[in-house]
Amino acid sequence: MPLNIDIQQILLHMLNFVILFAVGYFLLYNPIKKFMDKREKYYSDMDEEAEKKLSDSEKLRADYEEKLKELNSETERIKSDTLTEARAKADEMIKDAKAEASDIISSARAQGEAEKNDIIRSASDEIRELARSTAEKLITSENEDEYNKFLKSVEEADNGENE
Numbered sequence: 001m002p003l004n005i006d007i008q009q010i011l012l013h014m015l016n017f018v019i020l021f022a023v024g025y026f027l028l029y030n031p032i033k034k035f036m037d038k039r040e041k042y043y044s045d046m047d048e049e050a051e052k053k054l055s056d057s058e059k060l061r062a063d064y065e066e067k068l069k070e071l072n073s074e075t076e077r078i079k080s081d082t083l084t085e086a087r088a089k090a091d092e093m094i095k096d097a098k099a100e101a102s103d104i105i106s107s108a109r110a111q112g113e114a115e116k117n118d119i120i121r122s123a124s125d126e127i128r129e130l131a132r133s134t135a136e137k138l139i140t141s142e143n144e145d146e147y148n149k150f151l152k153s154v155e156e157a158d159n160g161e162n163e
Helices: 007-162
Strands: none
């Protein structure tokens, strides 16, 4: 044998290598491959679940934003309706207050007019009474003067007869 190479030794080494390779393949490679596949599946499932949860959360977020917009618009509508109602009620209250003020003013005017008429009537009565008493005094004083003149003339006539 040249170079001290034994074919039988080479074949035996090759057979050991094939046996070692087969044992390594069945004992190490398959369990490791199964473990790696299982791990890859686990992480891919987690990734899918995370993506699903993310898409669900995005969908929920979009739904909540839509609901929030609806609530905001509903709030604005309610606020607008309430403001309109408040303005209408305020206008009605102002109208009622003006009507009440007008009634009070017209009542006060009527009362003032009645008092004025009462004052004029009482003043007219007083003026009539004063005029009557003045006329009475005038008539009485004129009659008195006439009566005095009459008495004087009667006295003079009596005096003229007596003389």
